[in-house]
Amino acid sequence: MARPGRAPRRAAPGLAVARLVFVALVAICLLTGVAGGLLRLGVVIPATASSEWLGRAGLAHAALMICAFLGTVIALERAVAVKLRAAFAAPLASALGGICLLAGQAAVAAWLLVAASLVFAWVNVVVVRRQSAPHTQLLLAAAGTWLAGNVLYAMGEGSGAVLPWWFAFLVMTIAAERLEMTRLMRRRPAAPWLLLAVLGAMAAGAAWSWLSPRAGGVLYGLSLLLLAWWLVTYDIARRTVFAQGLSRYMAVCLLGGYVWLGVAGVAWIATALGHPWRDTALHALGLGFIFSMMMGHAPVILPAIARVKLQFGWPFYLPLAALHLSLAVRLGWGSLEAARRVTGAQWNAASIALFAATIAGAVIAWRIRSNAQEGA
Template sequence: MAGSLVACVAAALLSGIAGGLLRVGITLPVAADAPWLTRAALAHAALMMCGFMGTVISIERAVAFKHRAAWTAPFASGAAALALLCGAQLPAALLLVLGSGAFVLVNALLLRRQPAAHTALLLASAVAWFTGNVLLAVGASSSTVLPWWFAFLVVTIAAERLEMTRLMRRRRGAQPALHLVLAALAWGAACSGLEPRFGGVLFGAALCGLAAWLLAFDIARRTVRAEGLSRYMAVCLLGGYVWLAIGGVAWGATALGYPVRDIALHALGLGFIVSMIMGHAPVILPAVTRVKLQFGNFFYLPLLALHLSLALRLAGGAVDFHLRAQGALFNALAIALFAATAGGSALAWRQRQGPRRVSDPRP
């Protein structure tokens, strides 16, 4: 079962990246005319945000919940990714509704087990994912669905960072301010389908407000002065917050009619969310998979590649479509480099620990 789930996650990620490249005019040399590749291009956002990210997050939550039924969510969203690649759009949408509905229930039970502000936000993020999937199933437009999917990912990250700020002394109004920003985010998502101009501007403003809150209150402001893994994580987070602010400005500008949709979507999806993945992976992967990583400064290479390629894509791509395509290709290579870095660091850990296990006497 675990192997099939890993295969679904890998299929969603790889096909989502391939589909994204096709959308900017870059085709892979292998099976360039394959039907699944065209479907991957059409379902790029669903594959990346639901099939990949939704499945990974629900796996993390299932591990924390420690009950077999909690695995309904990741298996359903993983199967939805495969259904999208097979062209079964309605079954895929229904599987996403099933998976996110189960995910809402898991988070509700986790909140009951551990009542706290961050677990309440995790439940809110699950409801956002469920709402977006229901809208997808009833045939709503992407401009109506995408704000809910992004709200799911953004609020999940905000909840995790809120939990970490418990280690810091916060000003009295910090937590209410965060709740106000996230309420505006949800309101903006809800209005996007009815009043796109107002909803988009509000959603973008809320993203900017969240970036400001994170830059002001997140513990990364302190840990960036540390060394090793703590500093690396802080660099990932602070860089991601800058992209979050850029994405918020571009989201509002898109709603006002400016042609910056690619900046809005990928400053959020790549600059913010993938930066968060790179920052948290050295901690989350060992906790979920029990595979430990040997951290080193080489982790900075894919992070630098991601930010530079994204700057090329969004800044250069605004005036030259060729630069946009090249930037997208380098985005994919940066993600591949990070995967190779994580895999290599896992092997390095095993090699480093192997001789110790052999030399240790057995009781």
């Protein structure tokens, strides 16, 4: 006889189909975004060489990765949390925006992203009304930066104006979640105010980058550096890294990401001052920091979104190590030799694929273990 509580409750057929649709849309946006990023470095996946969407994916690489993939995942998480059907309009619109980008409907895609961020902002207003706290207010501010970036994108502004806002959305969302976790440890009363000041500087740098890329870029990069300092100083990860199991893994992901956040800050300033560090600035932030955070939080967030359970184990460290090593090759050695840069980018893609395989294996491992326990 099955033991109660051993397996997640079976979803209604309609909900199961909806989850599969979202999983498929997110997977398409991620895979095509990665393929587009490789294309920008001259690497073409053989099976996609003659596909029309590949060139579009290359042009829309940032929009696919930040808005259509990560934006959809974050919006899904928030929709599940607030338990409002209307909230799912945000991730649906952002995912469909990615599909429209691949279909060559760039204008439709851009306004779908605007619609997604508008609904997402409303969802965060609901969250603040339910629980008004510094971290929920910061989540609402992060939603506002996504909306600002999407409006500029729909207006046809270039990456110099749009990317700071898009990255601010992701960085501020992560910072808000880490701010909430600092409540679990003793901290100086000024710590939350310091964080708000740093993130205020980030928003100011994003806005200034539209008018003055040099001055705005320097301020933006400085805010990334200061945020890395704040996280290393106040985040609970510097204590939980000495724990065991999942807590230690998450801490390793976080602390490694904070290092890359500091690298991104230096590279962003250097780029604004005219040095050829743009690839380092974008990918130390997008892959080194943000994807490290994603890898660390996935074992906790994915079960809530997809209603699956994972068997955590040492294999989770493999894609994490591969990500950091591939970034070191791409942004370190690759800054001196173009071929190594391409190799590093290919390894970046491989580390993401390895992480997806690890997640799938963890789901299967948990089901095998659960069935064995039920049969005992």
